[in-house]
Amino acid sequence: MRRLWLSLALILALCAPALAGIGSHDAMFVGGTVTSIKEHAEGKPVLGEAAFSFDYEKQHFLIPYKQINSLDYGQKAGRRLGLAIVINPLFIFSHKRKHFLTIGFLDDAGKQQAAVFELGKGVIQSTLDGLEAKTGKKVDFEDAEARKTAGKK
Secondary structure (H helix, E strand, O other), X not given: OHHHHHHHHHHHHHHHHHHOOOOOOOEEEEEEOOOOXXXXXXXXXXXXXXXXXXXXXXXXXXXXXXXXXXXXXEEEEEEOHHHHHHOOHHHHHOEEEXXXXXXXXXXXXXXXXXXXXXXXXXXXXXXXXXXXXXXXXXXXXXXXXXXHHOOOO
16 A cells, blocks of 8 residues: 555656646747747747847747837736646645747748747746847736736836
8 A cells, every 4th residue: 555655656746847837947839920839849038139039949949139029928827727636636726827928020021920938937027128128119018917927017
């Protein structure tokens, strides 16, 4: 019986990170008009000298700052149902917020494009502040709660 409980505890410990979502300093491409990145690709948002870069799977998706024409940030709160079912029913009472950045930009052909990224908690403020500084555009916030999460008043 003890071996069964130890095995179950090991399985749950290994499964928990997979259910936790993206890392605090990571980002995930969740959609948009961009077809060169597969949906749910995880990577790092990088504020380079001349372009925003999404670095994933040894690839780089670049958006030059001069081509960015809109920045939108919002959140989506949800229940942690998966964790509640697998690990502990008390997780159903906790909330998980997802943080989304939509970057609107003109591609090289002058056509409007959009890329939507889910941001980890640890990169929200620095990414938004950096994009505002480098593009000269202000971030449009979905609501007051999103503005507060991003450290804006």
